Amino acid sequence: MSDYAGVPGVVETRESFGEVTLVVDPARLIEACTVLRDDHGFNFLADIAPADYLGWGEGPVAGYIGTAGGRDLNDPGSRGLARVPDPKPKRFSISYHLLRVSDDPARVRIQIWLEDGEPVASVLPVWPAADWFEREAFDMFGFRFEGHDNLVRILMPEDWEGHPLRKDYPLGGEPVRFSDED
């Protein structure tokens, strides 16, 4: 883990399940990525994986499915957790999964934390592969990647409202055409 001591902007380094995560200050993301690519040989951006932690760890800790109010499989608070998970620093995380394609393969995860509406720099200048990954992250979560010249929806229709993978976006919540409510 000390291998990554020289990476700028790292606020926390942790290792779990055999994977190294570098939590990076969002303002210094590009710096950190450039150093990892040039000095550590991470030439392959495998994926950009955002997550929304709205409602993380909330609700009663129950030993069985359901809450005191009843049994509701779709209520995030009724998961029957054994313990309340540790709180997260901010609502959203974006994880950049890097891979070193060489004789000495390695993987590292860069993670940044953001509140809703906080801008984040695009890593497209570092790895061109970030293009569609960032478009998908914008489409599904609504992040504004600054410096991305074509930040438009990729999977959802262009005129879609909302960002489906946010936790406050309901499952089955899309408007149905020609239904009685029209």
Added chain:
Amino acid sequence: MSTLPSTRVYEGTRIPSPVPTILEVDPEKHRLEDILRVNFGPNHPSTHGVLRLVVDLDGETVAGIRAVIGYLHTGFEKNMEHKSWWKSVTYAPRMDYVAFHANELLYVLAIEKLLGIEVPPRAVWARMAMAELNRIHSHLVWLGTSALELGAISLFWYCFDDRDAILDLFEMAGGTRMHTRYVQVGGIAEDLPPGFVAEARKFCAQMPKSVDEYEAILDRNAIWLERTKGVGLLSADDALALAQSGPMLRSTGVDWDLRRNTPYLAYDEVEFDVPVYGGGDVYDRYRVHMDEMRESVRIIDQCLDKLETTEGMPWIADDRKVVLPPRHELHTSMESLIHHFKIVTEGFTVPEGEVYVAIESPRGEAGCYLVSDGGARPWRVKFRAPSFAALQATATIVQGLLVADLIAAGGSLDPVMGDADR
């Protein structure tokens, strides 16, 4: 990593700028009033599903291109967040519906990494045999359709004949031909039936001969060679920058295969070679696919040896908090009945944490990022789809091609739109 000496596919980079996935018409090379914009798809038969290419044509030359995806987006990841770990496994194979077993395996491996559960050797060998059968299946579909698009209709039927033999094996093992749902957290859903190994051996004896036949049909066909050699060029540097993986990457001379470089399952215990070619064109992608089918047969043969020696040994972990108890115990054991009931209704819980697991699917690096809050359902599921990444290279590989070559080049990316759109 050794790159072959012949990797000078072209000088410099061809990735368009500033947007790497959009090739704009260059006004210095083309007269803008001559440009005709054509929509290729989303319902064109040779787009491997519902891929739309917006192509700017100057005569028959491709001057600009933009790939549009999302027509098959069904919100798998969102749906999986709302299902228990146990039930969400069903979604994984339906994303990449050609490499269904690989996706299923990937998702289960990620759950198992969070759980820290140990899988018995027999299950590992069965999973590997299935994964390699699935690789051949996927490559056969690729080969058949790619050749079909370039006019070699008969090959399509030959490929689908052999593909059927693989589906028969899947049906024999799991009861279904596709989307087998054969991989279970902790092992496999059921032990391999008697006679499976013998049937699989027959297939392994037949398959290399079939590959020879396919090669005889294509490699002596002037039209095929003419239309694939030197078409759809991609250099090693550009391939890495665009996160290309699998046969795409290996056709550019990069000697990289997750099965060998970062072994999972028991790939470090079997012998196989990683085919690498340096031309970076459609023909070399075809060569990689053909060689991989032969290598997969080698791996399957070794897996079958191991399956024979592990006959009668456990095929699923003995962890009653995660794995369903044997059916017969439900009639005699109260504890087993309770465990069965709890796993089916509530589902098992998975320790809090986040993991990223990647395997070599037939299309390249398929990755799965999982976040668990310690509950019975995934908090976040994110798949790294190799088809999604491959399609990002469209604007790089089609430069200067004719419309007809677009079919060959696009097909060589081997995109499965269910995988790209999820």
